[in-house]
Amino acid sequence: MIEIKELHKSYQMGSNSLHVLKGINFTAKEGELVAIMGSSGSGKSTLLNILGMLDVADSGEYYLDGVPIKDLNETKAAKYRNQFLGFVFQSFNLINYKSALENVALPLYYQKIGRKERQEKAMKYLEQVGLKEWATHLPSELSGGQKQRVAIARAMAAEPKVLLADEPTGALDSTTSYEVMDLIQKINDQGNTILVVTHEEDIAHMCKRIVHLKDGVIVEDKKIKQVRVTQNV
């Protein structure tokens, strides 16, 4: 599903060049739930941004679902993002003047799906994250956990190949964090590929595989025994 080879990225900080990613090789198969761990400055967010086509690598190859991701211009990147990727951010990034339902429906608008179908689909995904009753509420009327669930529903609504979550539990308390991880596990159970960037051990162990990043290189890549939040599967 995801395949990257010899990925390099450096940032220009004034006169200094900061080499953030120093040759990353990584593959993720369909249906995987991967945690990308590392301390701050290890390059994990940069990696996620490049995977999410929000940033471009200096060198290296990147295939997403067999499609080479290169020579991206804005329009092309937008198209790929819409088609392939769903994002979940630490700070939720919901549009504050739109209701939960409209936020979820927004990626479908950019897929040129009709209004009625958009609403139906969005409602379906909201129901999946258990927020059907909150459909007409604005983000400001929702709790942090609810906001993140709306954001996940929005990411899923576009039916992406890969779900990228950047510290999805970073702004939440542990109870709510587990609820969100429970949701992510369930979505993964349906066969979706998910990458979660986190620095919390317990969150990482709720995934199926942990990739450790340190100083721009992968230092450890191991399959683990997944800790389920709820044991009812």
Place this chain on the structure above:
Amino acid sequence: MFDIERWQEIFDTIRKNKLRTFLTGLSVASGIFILVILLGFGNGMQNGIAREFEQDAATSVWVWPGTTTKEYKGLNPGRRIELRNENYENSATMLADFIEYKSPRIFVRDVTVNYGKEALVYGIQGVSYQFQFIENAKMREGRFLNYQDEIGTAKVAIIGNKIKKDVFGDLDTPIGEFIDISGIPFKIIGVFWEQEEREEERIYIPITTAQRVFNGADRLNNLSYTLPPMENFDEAVAQAVNFKNELESYLKQVHIVAPDDTSGIFVWSAMEEAKRYYGLTGNIKIFFWFVGICTIVAGVVGVSNIMFIVVRERTREIGIRKALGAKPWSIVGMILQESIFVTTIAGFSGFIFSMGLLELVGPNVEVDYVVNPSVDFNIAISMVFVLIIAGALAGFFPAWRAAKVQVIEALKDE
């Protein structure tokens, strides 16, 4: 542009951001409003000044004699010129085609005026019956002098309304009363009123009586004329200038005044004066245009500023939309379409409101020098478009930049 989904998205955004939309709209609408009102008053002022001149026989031409300052044909300078009856008659015949009304005037001096035992101190003027139209004197009671009074050297007098109030206040009417002028009784046959009270402190008697009874011989103090109305102002001015020149050259010739002597004989044309005022209103109009253009520039800057802030405020939203797969152009298009929509609606509301106000209130404005303020529809409508285009341009650049910003950067924006 005709993408219904896009419109739905835009209306959605507008509906949910009422305050922002309202403020943007308000600035555009008020810009247009102020501009239209200003231009309207510029026009109103021009109309007002034109009106002011219509009131006092705008086409009148006056002649009064002076003293020569130049030697000419063997005559010394410093000679006093005196107008004679024949000057009046000849000029009237010579320029008959140009004259609407005409009258000579003589000031009767060194006479005592009494009403009963009361001494009156009002100026007495001997005039012809057409003088009423030249002065624009309106009759309140009785009648003005007529031709019969003139040929019959009738001992009749017309008094101003102020004299009636001051002297004959106790009586129902002064008509039929007699005043003594140097011991000769004159019967009051009419009362006139004028726009200015000062001009009501006059007693008019027939010119012939004035000359014969008060040793006037055939001397005259003034000649006055009005010219027939013309189609438009420029023609009227041309006619007045032409008339004035002919009259002046005739009078200078018969009185042997050097053609370039400016103080021998004075000919004054109201029309020429009016032209100066028209020139003034031209300047006023330029001033209002200047103010108007400044207003529109201020409007453009204001709209640009608001667009800039609006886009700035939406940077994060733009980032989110991009992360969800919005193409840069779709973002620019959406923001522009929204801003053009809002400025158009607001611009036209301001336009309709201000034009409506001018239409309704304009004709009822009763201020000196401001009459019927109104604005050319085309000018006003082009102002609206200028603002809309300016708003669109001003919105475009920040929108374009925002759409180009890296998603991560945009999402960091708080």
